Amino acid sequence: MSCLKLLPVFTITVSLIYVxxxxxxxxxxxxxxxxxxxxxxxxxxxxxxxxxxxxxxxSKGMTAEEAADELVxxxxxxxxxxxxxxxxxxxxxxxxxxxxxxxxxxxxxxxPSRNHRFAQTVLKYIQxxxxxxxxxxxxxxxxxxxxxxxxxxxxxFIIVNPLRSAEKEQxxxxxxxxxxxxxxxxxxxxxxxxxxxxxxxxxxxxNAVVQVSxxxxxxxxxxxxxxxxxxxxxxxxxxxxxxxxxRQASKYGYGRDYDAWVLHKRxxxxxxxxxxxxxxxxxxxxxxxxxxAKIKPNPKTGRRERTPxxxxxxxNPTGQTLPHKLWFFDQTPRPIxxxxx
Numbered sequence: 001m002s003c004l005k006l007l008p009v010f011t012i013t014v015s016l017i018y019v020x021x022x023x024x025x026x027x028x029x030x031x032x033x034x035x036x037x038x039x040x041x042x043x044x045x046x047x048x049x050x051x052x053x054x055x056x057x058x059s060k061g062m063t064a065e066e067a068a069d070e071l072v073x074x075x076x077x078x079x080x081x082x083x084x085x086x087x088x089x090x091x092x093x094x095x096x097x098x099x100x101x102x103x104x105x106x107x108x109x110x111x112p113s114r115n116h117r118f119a120q121t122v123l124k125y126i127q128x129x130x131x132x133x134x135x136x137x138x139x140x141x142x143x144x145x146x147x148x149x150x151x152x153x154x155x156x157f158i159i160v161n162p163l164r165s166a167e168k169e170q171x172x173x174x175x176x177x178x179x180x181x182x183x184x185x186x187x188x189x190x191x192x193x194x195x196x197x198x199x200x201x202x203x204x205x206x207n208a209v210v211q212v213s214x215x216x217x218x219x220x221x222x223x224x225x226x227x228x229x230x231x232x233x234x235x236x237x238x239x240x241x242x243x244x245x246x247r248q249a250s251k252y253g254y255g256r257d258y259d260a261w262v263l264h265k266r267x268x269x270x271x272x273x274x275x276x277x278x279x280x281x282x283x284x285x286x287x288x289x290x291x292x293a294k295i296k297p298n299p300k301t302g303r304r305e306r307t308p309x310x311x312x313x314x315x316n317p318t319g320q321t322l323p324h325k326l327w328f329f330d331q332t333p334r335p336i337x338x339x340x341x
Contacts, residue, residue, distance in 0.1 A: 195275030
């Protein structure tokens with residue numbers, strides 16, 4: 001991949017955030033894709049994440065990629081260099097990026113440190129004043145969580161360029177924002193896990209913005225409110241409840257209790273199991289296989305389909321009663337490094 005030149009840090013001042021793109025020497029071409037590269041940053045603002053919700057209908061709105069490009073363009077118009085990043089991109093053996101998840105991030109800024117005066121100025125602007133009008137037009141197909149309607153990007157925060165080496169750009173200490181987000185998790189917080197790795201078995205998302213197949217699609221709107229919009233706050237609670245239940249699984253009819261942990265991030269919460277020094281530990285592979293989705297016959301169609309594993313309370317409801325609570329695990333669990341380890 002060819003490298004881009006590092007864009008200059010802002011020429012803005014605290015008292016003047018609106019600077020023309022020309023004055024700030026920041027290119028702004030409508031419709032152009034500005035992709036994140038390793039040379040950017042090292043510190044940046046994570047503006048938001050976006051994803052498509054596809055119901056197999058002809059879309060009348062923008063795709064997530066189109067919306068991300070437009071957000072980047074609007075930021076660049078006011079002199080803020082911004083970029084699009086596929087969050088689950090990884091380099092293939094051929095040197096090309098492969099996207100494993102249809103979710104994008106919009107990031108902005110090139111700051112030497114998280115506490116740089118321009119970094120804090122731009123962060124506050126994005127959180128409180130950045131309100132691109134196109135997101136409020138029904139024809140775009142965007143849905144913004146009700147909690148964020150007035151300030152759609154108030155959850156923006158500063159990160160290290162995710163394409164850079166964590167070992168080079170981040171210290172061993174845990175980011176203070178991460179500490180604050182996990183301060184209420186008590187003893188089951190993953191930050192208290194003494195190992196270096198744990199197996200992520202469940203993910204609870206709470207996206208701020210999604211793109212759907214036409215905003216007039218009631219099914220899409222209802223799904224967003226039930227699955228994403230409410231989860232901006234509820235996803236953390238759901239993850240905590242699952243981790244707590246896994247720790248006392250035998251009480252609900254399962255063969256054993258699990259060493260479960262919870263990690264809250266800005267837009268997602270994870271539930272993990274185990275404490276390991278290496279992702280190559282044989283016990284990691286056993287856990288991945290235990291929680292991995294299995295090929296099972298669909299009770300309605302009879303077809304064999306890949307079906308996520310689940311955890312219910314109780315494990316085996318009696319008679320016609322439904323489980324009191326029910327959670328689904330990730331289709332493909334994987335080991336993750338514990339922050340700060």
